[in-house]
Amino acid sequence: xxxxxxxxxxxxxxxxxxxxxxxxxxxxxxxxxxxxxxxxxxxxxxxxxxxxxxxxxxxxxxxxxxxxxxxxxxxxxxxxxxxxxxxxxxxxxxxxxxxxxxxxxxxxxxxxxxxxxxxxxxxxxxxxxxxxxxxxxxxxxxxxxxxxxxxxxxxxxxxxxxxxxxxxxxxxxxxxxxxxxxxxxxxxxxxxxxxxxxxxxxxxxxxxxxxxxxxxxxxxxxxxxxxxxxxxxxxxxxxxxxxxxxxxxxxxxxxxxxxxxxxxxxxxxxxxxxxxxxxxxxxxxxxxxxxxxxxxxxxxxxxxxxxxxxxxxxxxxxxxxxxxxxxxxxxxxxxxxxxxxxxxxxxxxxxxxxxxxxxxxxxxxxxxxxxxxxxxxxxxxxxxxxxxxxxxxxxxxxxxxxxxxxxxxxxxxxxxxxxxxxxxxxxxxxxxxxxxxxxxxxxxxxxxxxxxxxxxxxxxxxxxxxxxxxxxxxxxxxxxxx
Amino acid sequence: xxxxxxxxxxxxxxxxxxxxxxxxxxxxxxxxxxxxxxxxxxxxxxxxxxxxxxxxxxxxxxxxxxxxxxxxxxxxxxxxxxxxxxxxxxxxxxxxxxxxxxxxxxxxxxxxxxxxxxxxxxxxxxxxxxxxxxxxxxxxxxxxxxxxxxxxxxxxxxxxxxxxxxxxxxxxxxxxxxxxxxxxxxxxxxxxxxxxxxxxxxxxxxxxxxxxxxxxxxxxxxxxxxxxxxxxxxxxxxxxxxxxxxxxxxxxxxxxxxxxxxxxxxxxxxxxxxxxxxxxxxxxxxxxxxxxxxxxxxxxxxxxxxxxxxxxxxxxxxxxxxxxxxxxxxxxxxxxxxxxxxxxxxxxxxxxxxxxxxxxxxxxxxxxxxxxxxxxxxxxxxxxxxxxxxxxxxxxxxxxxxxxxxxxxxxxxxxxxxxxxxxxxxxxxxxxxxxxxxxxxxxxxxxxxxxxxxxxxxxxxxxxxxxxxxxxxxxxxxxxxx
Numbered sequence: 002x003x004x005x006x007x008x009x010x011x012x013x014x015x016x017x018x019x020x021x022x023x024x025x026x027x028x029x030x031x032x033x034x035x036x037x038x039x040x041x042x043x044x045x046x047x048x049x050x051x052x053x054x055x056x057x058x059x060x061x062x063x064x065x066x067x068x069x070x071x072x073x074x075x076x077x078x079x080x081x082x083x084x085x086x087x088x089x090x091x092x093x094x095x096x097x098x099x100x101x102x103x104x105x106x107x108x109x110x111x112x113x114x115x116x117x118x119x120x121x122x123x124x125x126x127x128x129x130x131x132x133x134x135x136x137x138x139x140x141x142x143x144x145x146x147x148x149x150x151x152x153x154x155x156x157x158x159x160x161x162x163x164x165x166x167x168x169x170x171x172x173x174x175x176x177x178x179x180x181x182x183x184x185x186x187x188x189x190x191x192x193x194x195x196x197x198x199x200x201x202x203x204x205x206x207x208x209x210x211x212x213x214x215x216x217x218x219x220x221x222x223x224x225x226x227x228x229x230x231x232x233x234x235x236x237x238x239x240x241x242x243x244x245x246x247x248x249x250x251x252x253x254x255x256x257x258x259x260x261x262x263x264x265x266x267x268x269x270x271x272x273x274x275x276x277x278x279x280x281x282x283x284x285x286x287x288x289x290x291x292x293x294x295x296x297x298x299x300x301x302x303x304x305x306x307x308x309x310x311x312x313x314x315x316x317x318x319x320x321x322x323x324x325x326x327x328x329x330x331x332x333x334x335x336x337x338x339x340x341x342x343x344x345x346x347x348x349x350x351x352x353x354x355x356x357x358x359x360x361x362x363x364x365x366x367x368x369x370x371x372x373x374x375x376x377x378x379x380x381x382x383x384x385x386x387x388x389x390x391x392x393x394x395x396x397x398x399x400x401x402x403x404x405x406x407x408x409x410x411x412x413x414x415x416x417x418x419x420x421x422x423x424x425x426x427x428x429x430x431x432x433x434x435x436x437x438x439x440x441x442x443x444x445x446x447x448x449x450x451x452x453x454x455x456x457x458x459x460x461x462x463x464x465x466x467x468x469x470x471x472x473x474x475x476x477x478x479x480x481x482x483x
Numbered sequence: 484x485x486x487x488x489x490x491x492x493x494x495x496x497x498x499x500x501x502x503x504x505x506x507x508x509x510x511x512x513x514x515x516x517x518x519x520x521x522x523x524x525x526x527x528x529x530x531x532x533x534x535x536x537x538x539x540x541x542x543x544x545x546x547x548x549x550x551x552x553x554x555x556x557x558x559x560x561x562x563x564x565x566x567x568x569x570x571x572x573x574x575x576x577x578x579x580x581x582x583x584x585x586x587x588x589x590x591x592x593x594x595x596x597x598x599x600x601x602x603x604x605x606x607x608x609x610x611x612x613x614x615x616x617x618x619x620x621x622x623x624x625x626x627x628x629x630x631x632x633x634x635x636x637x638x639x640x641x642x643x644x645x646x647x648x649x650x651x652x653x654x655x656x657x658x659x660x661x662x663x664x665x666x667x668x669x670x671x672x673x674x675x676x677x678x679x680x681x682x683x684x685x686x687x688x689x690x691x692x693x694x695x696x697x698x699x700x701x702x703x704x705x706x707x708x709x710x711x712x713x714x715x716x717x718x719x720x721x722x723x724x725x726x727x728x729x730x731x732x733x734x735x736x737x738x739x740x741x742x743x744x745x746x747x748x749x750x751x752x753x754x755x756x757x758x759x760x761x762x763x764x765x766x767x768x769x770x771x772x773x774x775x776x777x778x779x780x781x782x783x784x785x786x787x788x789x790x791x792x793x794x795x796x797x798x799x800x801x802x803x804x805x806x807x808x809x810x811x812x813x814x815x816x817x818x819x820x821x822x823x824x825x826x827x828x829x830x831x832x833x834x835x836x837x838x839x840x841x842x843x844x845x846x847x848x849x850x851x852x853x854x855x856x857x858x859x860x861x862x863x864x865x866x867x868x869x870x871x872x873x874x875x876x877x878x879x880x881x882x883x884x885x886x887x888x889x890x891x892x893x894x895x896x897x898x899x900x901x902x903x904x905x906x907x908x909x910x911x912x913x914x915x916x917x918x919x920x921x922x923x924x925x926x927x928x929x930x931x932x933x934x935x936x937x938x939x940x941x942x943x944x945x946x947x948x949x950x951x952x953x954x955x956x957x958x959x960x961x962x963x964x965x
Contacts, residue, residue: 146803
């Protein structure tokens, strides 16, 4: 992720590495405004970034103060910049994803399509859930507002949801967190020490990978094949590595989308027991079956392995702007997890918990809409890929949020670099690899509308053409900024 | 903090250590119900705790299943218990702090006064701020909702607030977190390794202490005297310990309430520079001046030491049910703090940030109310203590949320044990000590109404009478449960 400050040297070098001005006759201030605007549109300067002061940029560019001031004024007028006394000039992306209007010569009117995050916008009914939750809030305002492990009624609903899925659970086994990643932080703090080994599927969820590494543990990769998790390979890897923890995503894995079937779960559980490894099961995508109905889903992995800790999240099922997740632990681990929690943060906002309560009650209707949207986006994406990039290979996932594509050549990072200036942000396969590699893969999430994906695939195909075979591949970034 | 599960052996031993039944002729089921109810009212079984199943408790008590079932039924009828298929029986505290109605023989109708948390209820205007924030939400629902370091407009407002306090700050220096403790977790992850030494005032905020310890760092205590932080002692401690970080609360310290004056800040900053230690300044209580107006406050410590990292929180200034905090870091530390953050959690809920935005805009009126309430509560507490416990010593703090009382005898833990059955939850002085000790002190927060505090001091005085001089001191717990 980029930071939200940008140094003057970065701005100057990015401006200079850009294409020459389309209209060399344009006034200098307009050319500068356009250069800066394009850096914003390309996602190279992010929303909320403070630009260098006019004086600093003037000095660094060796231009006149008037030119810089006029360029900033143009950007302000166009809604790309907010300047406030004492805080400098802060970039703003007008209208969010849909981008701003044309701006002078050389404008390409690119909209930024951010496919680096596999997370959907809020479903219908979200604003209503917030309003209802606010109406319930006064009941809580008379207290100090702390509920470090979660509101009892929410823990109860979450426990019921597990029971419905075939895993008997008491509210005391549930801890509400600020998300699945925060839940993983709690588990790692409670259960691993420096040098302990944690097995992770490869590819896996990059933030979980960072979290495990930053905990001081050592990661052990378990390569996934096209069918997903291989229980024999898991058994061997656990035995050889003596890993004490295994972080797994058995339900519509991120990024591959594979779903581990029930008979494999039985084998996985046996292997975990045999090798005395504790499974940490990330079920963030578990509710996102597209072709698999609720009643067709295998039972949660913890139903097969009572020692497993399960992580859940509202971010993908409902909305990422809600920051609520939870964990479900065996009774015997609850006390140490609670202790670890209290050294990380003091709990989840009351209102967020009330919102999730509402959403759990409305789950079926909210999810029906979400799944139907995902089906349509997924199908648009696969159709566009088959049309524009017929030599790319992928298995169509039956749920989840992303397609894991195998490229004919290991040029994923180059592709992501090349498509950025075309206004598509993508994470290369290597980001998902436990031990690097995976340069032959790229994840394309389908959490946005099908039309946007069709547009994105068009740009990806153009970038791929240059990266895969074009003579300019070596200088793709410099060339493509034009 | 207690866990939210309770073992059958704990329940049985707590029942047996309680007072004999006031009415020995009462039916067994009623006696059991009353025993359990009192454990709840005393705060020994917390809201949301799952009780043992009827069968388990029957076996452990050696009574009949009918008795246990009837006792649970009474508790359900009285609103102390919620039983649901598959989830067992979960304790609920009826009406929250105000307690439930009388329940059969032996009922003492005690209200629980929780003084273990120094945090106020929500101020007037909070519900309105939530409503306004919800009306602003739709602007965000079309996106994925992630803003891992905070919404630009909130970071801008927080930066402005620092500038108003005399510390120039850019929005890029601000990271929004789920609270000051979560901000501390980020700082520790980025800045300390196993075995590094972190200097902390003693007494200090217990959750920060736990957080530093769980990070693998070693704590070094700096004893505070009645006047607060002694810069010479700080200098010596930094030099002798080679601490790389110093966690300090210079503004209305928790728990002592002392405010470090501007000339001391100059000395502290010089010492930190000289000893190359990075200050982590927790400003959670900084806005809670009671006798000190905004314009009389010393400038933030980071204004004297540009390397300092500052933590802030909405929990104490506004409401603990909002879980929003932030940190302010020097530009050069921003990137590594952002990286550390992304391995802990993915950001703060959008709505919470919109609420805090509203509160920052209304700050002056919200705070005027908060401060006037705190003044009145503080004065009621000090008056009650002078009346009932004239040999206790304290310095009246000019701001913050708590009074740090010195007892005539080092019996703080015994006092807290003794006052619990009288319905007051208090944290002993030793909880705040970096290297234990502090048994001669107790923290009494004044974040609740003055009448409640007068009542609490009455109970504390009764408990102190038994603990300090009564012949039953050695068996205070057993005796006082009556």
